[in-house]
Amino acid sequence: MAIKIEPTGKALGAMVSGIDLSEDISLEDQEVxxxxxxxxxxxxFRNQTLQFDDLLRLRHVFGPAGKTANQLLGLGRKAYYPDEVPDDITIISNITDADGHPKGSLGNGEAFWHTDSSFTEEPISASLLHAVEVSDQGGQTSFLNMYMAYETLPEELRKVVDGSYSNHSKSHSSDGTPRPAYGEITDVSKAPGVRHPLVRLHPVTRKKCLFLGRRLNSFI
Known part of the structure; x- marks a missing residue:
């Protein structure tokens, strides 16, 4: 069966069928x-049953393998991760253990809008999310079309953001939890992180898009 890609008809996204990601993927299918x-x-990709090795293999379809936020920050492996979870995989969950401790790296609450690992000089280009247990209500993960966000800005505002930069702070995780290593931030202009242009040029499409990235302690 050939791979079929059906656009959602919304601002972004497509449904992919006709492939089993637990099997080896041909070069032709990788290109598709x-x-x-x-x-x-x-x-x-709906109705996929994947193991850790499948996920680690699949990531190479999209480019060279990057590092998790914990690896980039030198935070080490989470002590509560099961032994079978590879270091290159991050657990995100709203489930807590018997003592009330979250089983995931981002606590058991809602994550803020963010771009993964934008606090690095060379942010990752993609993330793979594999849903293991899905709630029958709530819990949606949302995405934004940042090409469209840029293109639909009023002309005067586009002139403002073109050529502007923002600081992407690494002082908090994506759920807003402070990272103790960076202490209390009293001056956002000195928050640890890196500076990125507000408008980036996609390396493949060569189209302009907004790059907002981190939220807390960011400034322009």
Missing amino acids: IFSGWIEHMVLV
């Missing part, structure tokens, strides 16, 4: 998946 991702920005 990569091209679909570039065009639609978010791809959804």
Whole structure:
């Protein structure tokens, strides 16, 4: 069966069928998946049963493997991660253990809008999310089309953001939890992180898009 990519008809995203990601993926199919991702920005593969090795293999379809936030920050492995979880995989969950401790790296609350690992000089280009247990209500993960966000800005505002930069602070995780290593931030202009342009040029499409990244302690 050939891979089929069906756009959602919304601002971004497409549904992908006709492939089992637990099996080896041919070079031809890898090219189809990569091209679909570039065009639609978010791809959804339904009804996939994947193991850790499958996820680690699949990531190479989208480019060289990056590092998790914990690895980038030198925070080490979470002590409560099961032994079978590879270091290159991050657990995100709203489930707590018997003592009330969250089982995931981002606590058991809601994560803020963010771009993964934007606090680094060279942010990652993609993230793979594999849903293991899905709630029958709530819990949606949302995505934004940042090409469209830029293109629909009023002309005067586009002139302001073109050429502007913002600081992407690493002082908090994506759920707003302070990272103790960076202490209390009293002056956001001195928050640890890196500076990125507010408007980036996509390396493949060569289209302009907004790059907002981190939220807390950011400034322009």
